[in-house]
Amino acid sequence: MSLTNKMDVIGRGDAASVASASPAVSESLQPSFLKTLLLCFLAILLDGLDTGSIGVAGPAIAAHFGVSTASLTLPFIMTSIGAVLGYLASGYLVARWRARRVLIFSVIGFGVLTLATPFASSIIVLSILRLVTAIGLGAALPSAVAIAVLQAPVTLRAAATIVVGTGLAAGGALGGALGGLLTRKYGWESLFYFGGALPLLLSLVLLRWLPASDEADAAATAAGDKRMAGNLKLISSIFAGSLGGRTAGLWVFSFLIFADAYALIFWLPPLLIGFGFPAADGQFAVGFFSAGGLIANLIVVPLVGRFAVTSVMRIAASTAGLCVTGIALWATTSWVWALILGAGAGLIACSVGQSALAVSIYPAPLRTNGVGFSAAAGRIGSIVGPAFVGLLFSLGWSPKSIVLAAAVPILAAILVLLLLPRSVQGSELWDVSAGKRGT
DSSP states (O other): OOHHHHHHHHHHTOHHHHHTOOOOOOOSOOHHHHHHHHHHHHHHHHHHHHHHHHHHSHHHHHHHHTOOGGGGHHHHHHHHHHHHHHHHHHHHHHHHHOHHHHHHHHHHHHHHHHHHGGGOOSHHHHHHHHHHHHHHHHHHHHHHHHHHHHHSOGGGHHHHHHHHHHHHHHHHHHHHHHHHHHHHHHOTHHHHHHHHHHHHHHHHHHHHHOOOOHHHHHHHHHHHHHHTTTHHHHHHHHTSTTHHHHHHHHHHHHHHHHHHHHHHHHHHHHHHHHTTOOHHHHHHHHHHHHHHHHHHHHHHHHHHTTSBHHHHHHHHHHHHHHHHHHHHHHTTSTTHHHHHHHHHHHHHHHHHHHHHHHHHHSOHHHHHHHHHHHHHHHHHHHHHHHHHHHHHHHTTOOHHHHHHHHHHHHHHHHHHHHHSOOOOBHHHHTOTTTTOOOO
């Protein structure tokens, strides 16, 4: 695989694709790599904190503006749309201005705009702020993954991508834990002041200690002009022959899982308040949900190394479905916290695992773009899911009915997995040095 093709993988910013690249890198675990990995993880942790902050503070924001809970739909949707735009723009930006620069400016951008959020004068202004803020949030992850992978030894690239990506779940857990404490004592605005100040402080650390990868960045620039021209041809390639049904199934699975995951991340606080919980508990629920995903990320990696990816995803999706149904039926019991943890574990494991599933479906020449298009389908789901739950709120559905409805997409995702052929084990997916293909 040429260096230009490797940087095409990295420029798109998807973890599974990056893991299949293999430029010559020292196999020893260098302190410089650990430093870079930590810095990239911290950047994405703050990304996760600021992404979820709108959901954590949502009920308090609605009360502040004197609007209904359903009015939160617009800022929720704008957050997802902004993240999609940032994700889509990341490859072009990295090709033009290099990953280090894109990451630092993304962190500064979403830090400044998060600080500005409490000064919004209406829900409309808030929604516009969230749209622009989320562009920076969406662009940060691909850049951070690119930097971490380029510094990683070949055999640790898969682990590096997962460590960096785990920052999103860690940030969501941190936001949920702090949200209740900060908003109760200092008001909902404090969560955004906290979430805005930390990225600005981190940007100073990144400017001082985050290394650049000049060789890889130069290759990214050379590849950038060619990437967009072949998209239509690439789409036809991943639908060719027997891949057509697998591609369609993968896209549907990603769409459904992301739709459910983001719907619950944004709407859990209003839903729990509707069940009779105090506002602080609703905010803590986001932390539990994200913590479940954090735990799941640590479990999924060794599992996909031993078992077929489809089998692992079926277990994760089934866990999510059972727990989401359980939340609807037993929300007023002490079991609800374990159920929220399990729902987060299952849904976030599937959100991460869809990339591994894509790697297992496509041959090496199509793998990068197969994973990229799968992630794009998921990002569309991240817009539709919160919007649909907002519609149900506006129609007067009860919290129990809304949560039960959230179990339906998970059931559909399980059925899709049953239709997909058994995929290869993760040990084959991540064996980058041997250059094996997952077919």
